[in-house]
Amino acid sequence: MITLSNVSKTYGQGHAAVEALKPLDLHVPEGTIYGVIGLSGAGKSTLIRCVNLLERPTSGSISVDGQELTTLSGDALNQARHRIGMIFQHFNLLASRTVFANVSLPLELMGVPRAEIRQRVAPLLELVGLSDKANQYPAQLSGGQKQRVAIARALASKPKVLLCDEATSALDPQTTGSILALLQEINRSLGLTILLITHEMEVVKRICHRVGLISAGSLVEEAEVGDFFTAPRTQLGREFITEFLKLEPPRALVERLDADPGDHSHPVVRLAFSGDAVSTPLISRLARDCQIDVSILQAKVESIQDRTLGLMIAELIGPSDKTREAIDYLETHDLHVEVLGHVQRDA
Amino acid sequence: MSSAMLDLILKATLDTLYMVGVSSLISALLGVPLGVMLYVTRPRQILAQPALNRVLGVVTNIGRSVPFIILMVAIIPFTRMIVGTSIGTNAAIVPLTIAAIPFVARLVEGALNEISPGLIEAAQSMGATPLQIITKVLLPEALGGIITGLTITVVTLVSYSAMAGAVGGGGLGDLGIRYGYNRFDPTVMLITVAILVVMVQGFQSLGDHLVRRTDHK
Ligand SMILES: Nc1ncnc2c1ncn2[C@@H]1O[C@H](COP(=O)(O)OP(=O)(O)OP(=O)(O)O)[C@@H](O)[C@H]1O
Ligand SMILES: [Mg+2]
Numbered sequence: 001m002i003t004l005s006n007v008s009k010t011y012g013q014g015h016a017a018v019e020a021l022k023p024l025d026l027h028v029p030e031g032t033i034y035g036v037i038g039l040s041g042a043g044k045s046t047l048i049r050c051v052n053l054l055e056r057p058t059s060g061s062i063s064v065d066g067q068e069l070t071t072l073s074g075d076a077l078n079q080a081r082h083r084i085g086m087i088f089q090h091f092n093l094l095a096s097r098t099v100f101a102n103v104s105l106p107l108e109l110m111g112v113p114r115a116e117i118r119q120r121v122a123p124l125l126e127l128v129g130l131s132d133k134a135n136q137y138p139a140q141l142s143g144g145q146k147q148r149v150a151i152a153r154a155l156a157s158k159p160k161v162l163l164c165d166e167a168t169s170a171l172d173p174q175t176t177g178s179i180l181a182l183l184q185e186i187n188r189s190l191g192l193t194i195l196l197i198t199h200e201m202e203v204v205k206r207i208c209h210r211v212g213l214i215s216a217g218s219l220v221e222e223a224e225v226g227d228f229f230t231a232p233r234t235q236l237g238r239e240f241i242t243e244f245l246k247l248e249p250p251r252a253l254v255e256r257l258d259a260d261p262g263d264h265s266h267p268v269v270r271l272a273f274s275g276d277a278v279s280t281p282l283i284s285r286l287a288r289d290c291q292i293d294v295s296i297l298q299a300k301v302e303s304i305q306d307r308t309l310g311l312m313i314a315e316l317i318g319p320s321d322k323t324r325e326a327i328d329y330l331e332t333h334d335l336h337v338e339v340l341g342h343v344q345r346d347a
Numbered sequence: 348m349s350s351a352m353l354d355l356i357l358k359a360t361l362d363t364l365y366m367v368g369v370s371s372l373i374s375a376l377l378g379v380p381l382g383v384m385l386y387v388t389r390p391r392q393i394l395a396q397p398a399l400n401r402v403l404g405v406v407t408n409i410g411r412s413v414p415f416i417i418l419m420v421a422i423i424p425f426t427r428m429i430v431g432t433s434i435g436t437n438a439a440i441v442p443l444t445i446a447a448i449p450f451v452a453r454l455v456e457g458a459l460n461e462i463s464p465g466l467i468e469a470a471q472s473m474g475a476t477p478l479q480i481i482t483k484v485l486l487p488e489a490l491g492g493i494i495t496g497l498t499i500t501v502v503t504l505v506s507y508s509a510m511a512g513a514v515g516g517g518g519l520g521d522l523g524i525r526y527g528y529n530r531f532d533p534t535v536m537l538i539t540v541a542i543l544v545v546m547v548q549g550f551q552s553l554g555d556h557l558v559r560r561t562d563h564k
C-alpha cells in the first residue's frame with residue numbers, strides 16, 4: 001500500500017547539510033499497522049513526512065495505493081493527499097472551528113456540498129465517540145478528545161492510508177491506550193493501512209503488526225512485531241527491548257559486578273527466551289543437568305500479540321566449568337544469554 | 348454655549364468619524380491582503396517568493412517610517428490627483444489611508460505569525476491549496492489578532508485625523524485648534540478633547556468586544 005524506494009532526504013546544503021534519511025526502502029502491506037521506532041533525531045518525522053510529501057525527498061520514489069507521488073505537484077498532489085490522512089503529536093486542530101467544523105474541513109477543501117458534509121461528519125463523530133461534543137471548541141476538550149477529533153478529521157476524506165506522527169506522545173498512558181484501541185479498531189473495521197512513528201515500544205507492542213527500527217537515518221532492522229520483541233537482530237533493538245521491559249539488575253548488585261571472572265566468583269546473566277522455551281522447565285533442568293544452583297534475581301513475562309517473551313536476571317552458582325557449561329546449555333536451547341558480570345561468592 | 352457652536356462641534360465630530368471610518372475601511376481592505384502577502388511569500392512559506400517578499404517588506408517599512416505630518420505634505424500632488432483638492436476631509440482621507448495601510452499590514456503579519464506552523468502543515472496534508480489555506484486556516488485563526496490590529500489602527504487614525512485637521516482637514520482637530528488655540532476658547536478645546544477620548548474608548552471597547560467573540564479559548 002505504501003512503498004518507499006531508495007528514499008533519502010538531506011536538509012540544507014554544503015557545510016550545513018544534514019542527511020536526515022539515508023537511501024532506504026520501506027514497504028507497508030495493505031491493511032497492516034506498521035510502526036517505525038527510533039531514538040530522537042533518528043529521522044522518524046522526516047520519514048513519515050516524506051510519505052505525503054510534506055517534505056520532498058532528495059531522492060527516491062514513493063508510491064501510495066499504486067500511485068507514484070514524487071512526480072506530482074499542485075492540484076494532482078492535493079488530490080492524492082485526499083486519500084492519505086494524517087494525525088499529529090499536537091493535534092493541529094483549528095481553534096476557531098467547532099469539533100464539527102474541524103471534521104468538515106477536509107470535505108470543504110474537496111468541495112463536498114454542505115448537506116453531504118453534514119451526513120458524513122455525524123458518523124465520524126460517532127466512530128470516535130464525540131457525538132455530544134460536535135458544537136464545542138477544541139479548547140474545551142482534553143488531549144485525548146482532541147486527538148479523537150483529529151482522527152475523525154483525518155478519516156473524513158475516506159483515505160486508504162493513515163499516517164500518525166507521534167500521535168500519542170503528548171498523552172498520558174491511559175489516554176494513549178484508548179487512542180491506540182481506536183486506531184486498532186479503525187484498522188480492523190475500515191481495513192485502513194496505518195503507518196505510525198513513535199519512540200515508545202508500548203505503542204509498537206500494543207497495535208503494530210510490523211516494526212521498523214530507524215537509526216541515524218537508516219532502517220537498521222525490520223520484522224514482524226513478535227519476532228522483533230523475541231529476537232531483535234541489532235544491538236539497538238535489544239536496547240529498546242531491555243529498556244521497554246525495564247529489566248536491569250538491582251543497583252546493589254551492579255556495584256558488586258566485576259567484568260572479569262575471579263577465582264571465587266560466579267556469573268550474573270540476563271536471559272531472554274520466547275516461544276517454546278517459555279513453557280519448558282529449563283531452569284530446573286539446568287540445575288539438575290549441570291549441577292549448579294540458579295538464583296533468580298528478577299524475571300518478567302510479556303505477551304506480545306500471539307507470542308510470549310520472558311526475560312530473567314539470574315546468578316549461576318557453581319564451579320566455573322559448570323557455569324560455563326550451563327551457559328552453553330541455555331544457548332543450545334535458543335535462549336539469548338548475556339553475561340552481565342561476575343560477583344564474588346559470599347563467604 | 349451657543350447653538351451655532353454646538354452645530355460646529357457636531358459637524359466636526361461627524362467629519363472626524365467620516366475620515367476615520369473611510370480611511371480605516373480602505374486601509375483594512377488593502378492592508379489585510381498586503382499583510383497576508385508579507386506572510387505567505389516568506390521563504391519556506393506556502394507561496395514562497397523571497398524576492399517579492401523583500402520588496403514588499405522594504406516598501407512597507409518606508410511607509411511606516413515616514414512621519415505622518417511629512418507624509419501628508421509630501422503626497423499633496425497625489426491627493427489632488429485623487430480627490431481634486433488638497434484641503435478638506437476627503438483630502439485628509441488620502442494620507443490617512445496611505446499611512447495606515449503599511450501599519451495594518453505589519454499588524455496582520457504579526458497576527459499570522461502567531462499561528463502554529465502545524466496548522467498549515469495539517470491543512471497541506473489534507474490537500475488544501477494555498478488560497479484555501481489563507482481563507483480557511485490563516486484568516487479565521489488569526490481573526491482575533493487581526494481585529495486587535497485593526498482596533499489599534501482605528502485609534503491611531505483618530506489621533507492622526509486630528510493632526511490632519513490641524514492643517515486644513517476639518518474635523519475635531521481643526522475645531523480644537525481654531526477655537527481653542529487661535530481664539531483662546533478653552534471650553535471648545537476641552538470639549539473636542541473629551542469627544543476624542545470618548546471616541547477612542549468607544550472604538551477600543553468595540554474592538555475588545557469583537558475579539559472576545561472570536562476567542563474560543
Ligand atoms: N527542517 C529541517 N532543517 C534542517 N534539519 C532538519 C529539519 N528537520 C529535521 N532536521 C534534522 O534531521 C534529523 C532527523 O530529524 P527528525 O525530526 O526526522 O527526527 P525524529 O526521529 O523525528 O526525532 P524526534 O523523535 O525528536 O521527533 C535531525 O538531525 C534534525 O535535526
Ligand atoms: Mg519527530
